[in-house]
Amino acid sequence: MMVAGVEPRTLVEPQSVDELTDRVRELYARETPFAFIGGGTEMELGNLPRALDTLVRTTACTGVIDYAPEDQTITVEAGMTIAAVSDVLARERQFLAIDAPDPERATVGGAIATNLSGPRRLRYGGIKDTIVGVEIVRPDGVRARGGGKVVKNVAGFDIPKLMVGSLGTLGAIVGATFRVFPVAERRAALMYAVLTVDQMMSLCAELIGAALVPAAVTGFACAKRGRYDVVVTFEGFARGVEEQMTTAAAIAVRLGVDAEALPDDALAAQGKRERALRRGANWHLTVCAPPTALAHFVATTPFADDVRHAVDPLLGTGYFAAAEFDVATVAAWRTALGGGSAVVNALPAQARRGLDSWGEPPKAALAIMRRLKATFDPKGLCNAGRFVGGL
Amino acid sequence: MAAILDFAQIVGKRNTITAPSELRTYECDGLAGFRVRPAVVVLPETTEQVAAAVKLARSLGMPIVPRGAGTGLSGGALPVDGCVVIGLARMTKILAIDLENRRMRVQPGVINLDISRRLAPLGYYYAPDPSSQSVCTIGGNVAENSGGAHCLKYGFTVNHAVGATIVTSDGDVVTLGAQSGEPDSLGYDLMGVLVGSEGLLGIVTEVVVKILRRPQATRTIFATFPSTDEASGAVSSIIASGIVPAAIEMMDKLAIEAIVAATHVDWPLDVGAALLMDVDGVSAEVEDTAAAASALIEAAGAIEMRTPHDEVERGLMWKGRKAAFAAVGRISPNYYVQDGVIPRKDVAAVLREITRLGNEAGLRVANVFHAGDGNLHPLVLYDARIPGQEAKAEHVGGEILRVCLKYGGSVTGEHGVGRDKACYLGEQFSGDDLATMQMVRSAFDPYGVLNPDKLFPTPRLCGDKPGAYTAHPVEISGQAGRG
Ligand SMILES: Cc1cc2nc3c(=O)[nH]c(=O)nc-3n(C[C@H](O)[C@H](O)[C@H](O)COP(=O)(O)OP(=O)(O)OC[C@H]3O[C@@H](n4cnc5c(N)ncnc54)[C@H](O)[C@@H]3O)c2cc1C
Numbered sequence: 001m002m003v004a005g006v007e008p009r010t011l012v013e014p015q016s017v018d019e020l021t022d023r024v025r026e027l028y029a030r031e032t033p034f035a036f037i038g039g040g041t042e043m044e045l046g047n048l049p050r051a052l053d054t055l056v057r058t059t060a061c062t063g064v065i066d067y068a069p070e071d072q073t074i075t076v077e078a079g080m081t082i083a084a085v086s087d088v089l090a091r092e093r094q095f096l097a098i099d100a101p102d103p104e105r106a107t108v109g110g111a112i113a114t115n116l117s118g119p120r121r122l123r124y125g126g127i128k129d130t131i132v133g134v135e136i137v138r139p140d141g142v143r144a145r146g147g148g149k150v151v152k153n154v155a156g157f158d159i160p161k162l163m164v165g166s167l168g169t170l171g172a173i174v175g176a177t178f179r180v181f182p183v184a185e186r187r188a189a190l191m192y193a194v195l196t197v198d199q200m201m202s203l204c205a206e207l208i209g210a211a212l213v214p215a216a217v218t219g220f221a222c223a224k225r226g227r228y229d230v231v232v233t234f235e236g237f238a239r240g241v242e243e244q245m246t247t248a249a250a251i252a253v254r255l256g257v258d259a260e261a262l263p264d265d266a267l268a269a270q271g272k273r274e275r276a277l278r279r280g281a282n283w284h285l286t287v288c289a290p291p292t293a294l295a296h297f298v299a300t301t302p303f304a305d306d307v308r309h310a311v312d313p314l315l316g317t318g319y320f321a322a323a324e325f326d327v328a329t330v331a332a333w334r335t336a337l338g339g340g341s342a343v344v345n346a347l348p349a350q351a352r353r354g355l356d357s358w359g360e361p362p363k364a365a366l367a368i369m370r371r372l373k374a375t376f377d378p379k380g381l382c383n384a385g386r387f388v389g390g391l
Numbered sequence: 392m393a394a395i396l397d398f399a400q401i402v403g404k405r406n407t408i409t410a411p412s413e414l415r416t417y418e419c420d421g422l423a424g425f426r427v428r429p430a431v432v433v434l435p436e437t438t439e440q441v442a443a444a445v446k447l448a449r450s451l452g453m454p455i456v457p458r459g460a461g462t463g464l465s466g467g468a469l470p471v472d473g474c475v476v477i478g479l480a481r482m483t484k485i486l487a488i489d490l491e492n493r494r495m496r497v498q499p500g501v502i503n504l505d506i507s508r509r510l511a512p513l514g515y516y517y518a519p520d521p522s523s524q525s526v527c528t529i530g531g532n533v534a535e536n537s538g539g540a541h542c543l544k545y546g547f548t549v550n551h552a553v554g555a556t557i558v559t560s561d562g563d564v565v566t567l568g569a570q571s572g573e574p575d576s577l578g579y580d581l582m583g584v585l586v587g588s589e590g591l592l593g594i595v596t597e598v599v600v601k602i603l604r605r606p607q608a609t610r611t612i613f614a615t616f617p618s619t620d621e622a623s624g625a626v627s628s629i630i631a632s633g634i635v636p637a638a639i640e641m642m643d644k645l646a647i648e649a650i651v652a653a654t655h656v657d658w659p660l661d662v663g664a665a666l667l668m669d670v671d672g673v674s675a676e677v678e679d680t681a682a683a684a685s686a687l688i689e690a691a692g693a694i695e696m697r698t699p700h701d702e703v704e705r706g707l708m709w710k711g712r713k714a715a716f717a718a719v720g721r722i723s724p725n726y727y728v729q730d731g732v733i734p735r736k737d738v739a740a741v742l743r744e745i746t747r748l749g750n751e752a753g754l755r756v757a758n759v760f761h762a763g764d765g766n767l768h769p770l771v772l773y774d775a776r777i778p779g780q781e782a783k784a785e786h787v788g789g790e791i792l793r794v795c796l797k798y799g800g801s802v803t804g805e806h807g808v809g810r811d812k813a814c815y816l817g818e819q820f821s822g823d824d825l826a827t828m829q830m831v832r833s834a835f836d837p838y839g840v841l842n843p844d845k846l847f848p849t850p851r852l853c854g855d856k857p858g859a860y861t862a863h864p865v866e867i868s869g870q871a872g873r874g
Contacts (some may be wrong), residue, residue, distance in 0.1 A: 154807055161580045
């Protein structure tokens, strides 16, 4: 079990949230550096730990605390896998809007800590939009809650948001409440073949202009340079989906491009293509930029032959994978992206030297983040050094 | 006084208020029961002026209270003794509209509705629509994480205000969150925490919001019921069917009476409850969901159902709903609004408990609320001229919040904690929960000078109730050291 390529000395697996709380309190009191692990699917994200002794695994904490289908909310312990939560929800024809690449392993806590984000974020929002409550164990071993169990709530500061993407540096996420959604009656998808970047962006403008409501839009880079197969997915009640498919097909005619309907399990097909993207590649990067900047970036960057990628052009997210890559290229991309970011999700251990996984946030905001980290973890023991700015 | 002259040097004389008669406007917000006169009010026009005013206030040891339009209902913009109120209402510029990335950058004093008005010719709009949207500011919305009828489907301010420029308590200018349309920004989600922080973490001087394409179609349904029980049943079955209405609002008998008297909508008076609902989206889906919802409403026991014939009639219906608070103000000399949230499946039961509480106190309670997300707005009617009634109304209001907590809900869904509900926060959250929030505060404002005496229960505000105590931010930052 490695953390950014470093082997911890000890692995502990508390059998309950209470035990986990006790463990953290002891570690903190003894000044033993520690970190958390869920399913272990994203352990290469983040910088080298500054110090690490004990890894605390959350995967034994898997209870469903409360599920209220009528209220479309669920509260679970954070060690539960995304697949397990999905199974519970599926019985009531509901789902959690987190498209995890590896749902059988990825845990709820890990998804929150890494701000896991997939193509259907376009329609259902990201974790930040669907999390309504959180329970954490602070680095000092104190258990605290924020938010609540109801979908609407402005009492107190939004601690749930603060935990999303915090990479376990402000403590362990031990429980969370989400807003969930009814499973759509119908899903259908259309694939527009070999579009140029300009055509892809025109397509996006047309979809928005026609007030369609796609669940996801993903462009998969083709073997032919600068070209994309763009998959547009619709979900909802049957007639609405059919009408949108018709309009979307008409848009293809207007743009003079080929489009074909994908079979019913379009989402599965999309997932397969996404996984294929990363297979056999040691380097994974996520690019995040305003849609127009992302389009400019993919249109003007001279990608090496083995760089595979896909973009969610309306979200402003790009996923890149390659066998060979280097620190200088990461730096060049960051410069090219301006206000956007290029985060390295995975890389070979020996390539870490000199690399910052994240890139630099604005200085003034970083100063507040530093104070925040120092207030939550004054001894600097909790997943130290791995986050943005060496936090 | 030297201090006040110095403020005038920063923002100009015209934008500095010191005359007692003019200061009176700033003594309270929408919660007029609490009043404190500030030492001075400044109305800056730029971020730089805000920063300079904050620095000056700090050097003079003055607490700082940010203010938008002053429509808040929880005493969030209530001044504290000797404070400077920094009013953002004159920062009203729309700075940029970026249709391609569907973002807009505005100054904080821009009125919520003006954003959508400006976008209307382009076919776009800004989703969160508080009933006060024609007067409240976007900065106030960010501070309160304001909601509105159409937030059921589209989400609250926090889902739409994605980036900001703030002035911190040290007078530093900081940009937070996503500035131009990128989905995430690096590091902790400080923007996510800023939204809803009620002016305690920073003064918002620019906001980046998401803008949405107008839906293809919208259908509105107005339905009446014998009582709130049947109306609640209709809401539950609509939601259970998988329909996500854009909005679904409930009004009880008293609220309907007040609205009819004030706005002349032709709603029937001999009913126990009404629902006003929008479904929107792509045309075919809207047709189907409107039909399905109508069938469910009928099955739930509706007396009558209406759909507006045109935009004008639809506008009138929504105007009726949005004017509800003011309308109640016309049938009662005073009222006290609550904002509790409960799981929506419990709406009928909780409404019955609210009626009981009102009856016991001999006070009428009108209910007009966001039924789809269980966000109640009981309005407790009273007459302040009758000795003891105000205290009774406050008591009923408090007991209502306790009922909401008993059902696993929250003491506020959109109006904020402010001064009004600070003492109830200790009943919703543990001391450790609140201390954790104080840690966040200390990272932004270690000395607690921004909007003091709000949100957090303190012994001074609430008495020495066990569990309500939380450490002062300076205590925490002292222990933590300032990183
Ligand atoms: C009739 C009526 C109906 C209402 N309906 C709704 C509704 O449907 N939904 C809803 O959510 N609310 C509603 N409200 C409450 C209120 O309008 C909202 O809370 C609104 O967001 C307040 O905006 P404001 O500009 O008036 O802010 P203010 O009342 O001036 O301030 C509110 C809080 O925000 C802080 N603040 C203001 N501006 C800034 C800034 N630029 N930077 C930092 N902090 C700032 C203040 O310190 C204060 O704590 C209603 C109010 C009324 C009177």
